[in-house]
Amino acid sequence: MEESKGPIQNPKHKPYGPTDSLPFPSQLREREGRRGETPRPLLPPSPPMLSGMLRSSTRVLRKGPSACIGFFVNSGSVYESGETTGVSYMLEKMAFKGTNHRRHRNLVHELELAGGNVGASYSREQMVYSYDTLKGYMPEAIEILIDCMRNPLFLQEEVERQLVLAREEVQDLHKNPEKFLHEQLNLVGFSGALANPLIPPEDALSRINDKIIQKFYHENYTADRVVLAASGVDHEQLLNYAEFLLRDWHKGSPVEKPKSTYVGGDSRYRADSDMTHVALAFEVPGGWLQERDATIMTIIQTLMGGGGSFSSGGPGKGMHSRLYLRVLNKYHAVQSFSAFSNVYDNTGLFGIYLTTSSDFVAKAVDVAISELIAVATPGEVTEVELQRAKNSTISSVLMNLESRVIVAEDIGRQLLTYGCRKPIDYFLQCMEEITLDDITTFARKMLSSQPTTVSWGDVDKVPPYEFVCKRFR
Structure with a gap:
């Protein structure tokens, strides 16, 4: 393209705002x-x-x-x-x-x-x-x-x-x-x-x-x-x-956010691999707009934790989380086993992502189901585990907020979601107030939704969707 010394003029494009000159x-x-x-x-x-x-x-x-x-x-x-x-x-x-x-x-x-x-x-x-x-x-x-x-x-x-x-x-x-x-x-x-x-x-x-x-x-x-x-x-x-x-950026017509409904389901993708990857998830009702529930979910994710059989961050990372202690340390056929969440304004997903050999995938899925049910069972999670998870979550939040990039993102996303930026003390206090009853109550509510399972690789031995659903009834 031939270079021009002046501003690009495109008659088909009429941008909003002044186009004749910008202030230096x-x-x-x-x-x-x-x-x-x-x-x-x-x-x-x-x-x-x-x-x-x-x-x-x-x-x-x-x-x-x-x-x-x-x-x-x-x-x-x-x-x-x-x-x-x-x-x-x-x-x-x-x-x-x-x-x-x-x-x-x-x-x-x-x-x-x-x-x-x-x-x-x-x-x-x-x-x-x-x-x-x-x-x-x-x-x-x-x-x-x-x-x-x-x-x-x-x-x-x-x-x-x-x-x-x-x-x-x-x-x-x-x-x-x-x-x-x-x-x-x-x-x-x-x-x-x-x-x-x-x-x-x-x-x-x-x-x-x-x-x-x-x-x-x-x-x-x-x-x-x-x-x-x-x-x-x-x-x-x-x-x-x-x-x-x-000063003259125009305001658009009111737009209602398109609706979404959680339905659950199952999908399997066969790929040429010796390993099988599986994600098992449930709905996070209310999403970020249900602030207290979202906070409980965040602590549950830290509580369950997990990781890989090899940690690029060095030994010991996440070693006290439930999935690390109860799964990765126990089942050597499991390559990775972690809790995850994908949360939106009004809903979201929470679950476990795992990678294992195809011969062990049926057992690994069963273990994932058991670990989710355990968090929803009174008496399974101890006060020590909960306090450790809360401390870890608070520490992670505060360390992240030392980054100017993360701070700017936190401000922007909160303004879009909540209409204001809530002070950090508000969320810290909310975390401190979470109890064992809160953990089990929220987990039970979450697991009452229809499961979503997706898998990749050698999927022949992934348990049937009906089996997964039956385990949570």
Whole structure:
């Protein structure tokens, strides 16, 4: 493509917001100086609204020269249907590939000069765009991130280039049993929006073009569905930089989140392998919006724990968890055996993922069933085990929140889910209050749902679905 010195002009694409010129960071710094207000170092009690109902929030981290900012969007595969299947997957790949004001190579050059790292990720319910950089480059980072969010350029030639890479990834999905089975859990366990594929099938990719991506973007990336979050940045400073560039981002029409229903089920994929991978899961009713139940589930996951026969993190990791002590230490044919969860706003999945030889898979599944039932049985879990799990969970949460990237993500996702960021003490107190009765009551409620089982590899000896269901009755 012939390089142009001016902004890219695409008559087919009319991005929202000003397109004639963007303020340079120096202009933003001048605006900050004119405000002359004393920065507030603490998180506001409620997230202020920028124009168009876009929400923002920050947390100031006293130490370190770096900061992280991100846009979080209420959009993902649950909002796809028909011709738009796979668009969220492609939006992640098209992120930071150029805007109406920057070619891709110019964007990369600016990022290199600032030493910044950008990234995009998608999930079933949310999209994330982040910029991690030195605090001194924050005005530039905000301007670049907003430009990439508001004025993305979806050129068909770039779409086709990314589709080639996407097809290769989709073809490789069946070779990655853990990733494949976690995708199958949703496709089998739910009906409705959560059963939309996160990783699109090849026939869906063949329908995608620049116009379909652009239409989905305009319908879903509206100010009322976007959160701007940051860590390591003063909140007044963030507002000062951002509100000028976001002042006319339009608010979309009210959109109701598509419905999903948990149904359970069974799926088996035969692959050429000596090992068999199995995931057994149940519904987490209420999802993240049932905060106390979600907290109990998190502690149960730590309590059960698990791991692999070989730990890349060194010996001793997770050695006191129930699945490590009662399964991995006892059955040497088991290669891995771990509790997992996939949780969404209103529902979720919790279960056990295991890998073993095909000759031992029937026994391994039976052990997994027994371990889940044990947690739901009064008297099986001791007070010592519960306290250890609570301490481990609290420690993990606090250590994660030392990362500026995780803090920014925590702020953004909480604002999308709860409408505010709840203080960490709120969750810590909730964890401390969990009792053994809470553990068994929640586990029994969870196991009362229909099981979902998915398997990969030599699946001939995986127990019948009816056998699994009968064990939980």
